[in-house]
Amino acid sequence: MKLKETILDPIFKSNPITVLVLGICSSLAVTVTMKGALVMALSVMAVCGISSLILSTLRNTIPGRVRIIVQLVVVAMMVILVDQILKSFEATYPIDKQLSVYISLIITNCIVMGRIEAFALGNKPIPSMLDGLANGAGYGLVLLIVAFFRELLGSGTLFGIQVMPAGYVTNNLVILPPFALILLGCIVWVQRSIQKDLQEK
Amino acid sequence: MNTNNNLYTVVYTTIIVVIVAAVLAFVSQSLKSRQDANEKAETISQMLTAGGFGNKAEFQAMGNAKVLETYGNEVEAAFTVDAAGAKVADLDIAAREVFSRSQLKAQNYKVKAGEGYALPVFIFKNGITVVPVYGAGLWGPVWGYIAFEQDGKTIHGAYFDHESETAGLGARIKDDPAFQAEFVGEQAWFGESPVFAIVKGGAPAEDGKSLVDNKIDAITGATMTSQGLDAAINAWLGAYAAYFGTAKAVEE
Numbered sequence: 412m413k414l415k416e417t418i419l420d421p422i423f424k425s426n427p428i429t430v431l432v433l434g435i436c437s438s439l440a441v442t443v444t445m446k447g448a449l450v451m452a453l454s455v456m457a458v459c460g461i462s463s464l465i466l467s468t469l470r471n472t473i474p475g476r477v478r479i480i481v482q483l484v485v486v487a488m489m490v491i492l493v494d495q496i497l498k499s500f501e502a503t504y505p506i507d508k509q510l511s512v513y514i515s516l517i518i519t520n521c522i523v524m525g526r527i528e529a530f531a532l533g534n535k536p537i538p539s540m541l542d543g544l545a546n547g548a549g550y551g552l553v554l555l556i557v558a559f560f561r562e563l564l565g566s567g568t569l570f571g572i573q574v575m576p577a578g579y580v581t582n583n584l585v586i587l588p589p590f591a592l593i594l595l596g597c598i599v600w601v602q603r604s605i606q607k608d609l610q611e612k
Numbered sequence: 613m614n615t616n617n618n619l620y621t622v623v624y625t626t627i628i629v630v631i632v633a634a635v636l637a638f639v640s641q642s643l644k645s646r647q648d649a650n651e652k653a654e655t656i657s658q659m660l661t662a663g664g665f666g667n668k669a670e671f672q673a674m675g676n677a678k679v680l681e682t683y684g685n686e687v688e689a690a691f692t693v694d695a696a697g698a699k700v701a702d703l704d705i706a707a708r709e710v711f712s713r714s715q716l717k718a719q720n721y722k723v724k725a726g727e728g729y730a731l732p733v734f735i736f737k738n739g740i741t742v743v744p745v746y747g748a749g750l751w752g753p754v755w756g757y758i759a760f761e762q763d764g765k766t767i768h769g770a771y772f773d774h775e776s777e778t779a780g781l782g783a784r785i786k787d788d789p790a791f792q793a794e795f796v797g798e799q800a801w802f803g804e805s806p807v808f809a810i811v812k813g814g815a816p817a818e819d820g821k822s823l824v825d826n827k828i829d830a831i832t833g834a835t836m837t838s839q840g841l842d843a844a845i846n847a848w849l850g851a852y853a854a855y856f857g858t859a860k861a862v863e864e
Contacts, residue, residue, distance in 0.1 A: 474616060476616060496643070501653075504650040
């Protein structure tokens, strides 16, 4: 596969959320605010990219029978590192508190393990890292689109800054997880109408 | 090389795990002081929120340094008290010494045992006293701060936090301002049992307004969290009963 495709495909053509339908759970939970979604997106990119890099480097030495366990150990390490780093900075501490368990739950995000199994264990380190980063970015892009509408309509703000005119009545439905699912459905709809090859006959 | 060899597998996994453990231990140690500083500012902002000096979002926007400064300006005295209500030791206000969550947890074992504890009391310049509570919710610890008026029994405000309660249900002890507002104006009946109650099925009310008593409504759909918080409040306020008892006697 060409390097350009490795990077661009996961962002749109084979987006982990809208095409592979992975990582749905966290995309419903952390998209109430743009800040939360951005931090989550960057965290997943970091975890996905660096774990892919490490595991791809080790791929020829990993014993086949404990392959998944070795992957888990490395991914878990990355998730804990990201969580610790977020907790250490004044700017990210409140966001880490707001995201609470969802940062630790990145380890169960199918995108991370899925890309390691499908790509990193069969490719060279650098393409693997780019694949991880690109998949994280594809995930983050959808997260940010969903969060944009949810924060704008649900709280009248973007990144915590008031943008809706004063007197805007916030929509409580938008804050609740079901609306994220509706939005995701709309995004999948848009993508499928652009990308005809995804449509079932 | 045969990577499916048993010995190879065992040695390989051992090495990987040891390396990962070393990395995590190193990072955890080197970031600890920064995390502690953040946690301390968070604790103080929770206390100030309970005491009615502002709301949580304002303190968050202020930044750590301003939060510590506000605390320094407002606090009058901070010390620990024992089971008899007697003062044990002063807390260092200049160093903004407060009880961290792990300290509260350690005290919680002693509160449950009913002896040997030294619980913090924070008295502010406007006469408000803030005390912590700590206990078990449904999935993890719940804790918070309750502020009392000068009479030592009327609740001025409260703020609660949790580690991993269910979002939208148990998490409302933290996220729902209406739940925390229910505490305001209610009383803690020290020396009675229960000291305070979070009741299912509606607290006694008249004309749609909650009566001034020691009961508030539990959260619908979060029975276990409500019960956990109820137990935490009772255990801790019970442990403070002697202190608030003597405080009242002095006033009279």
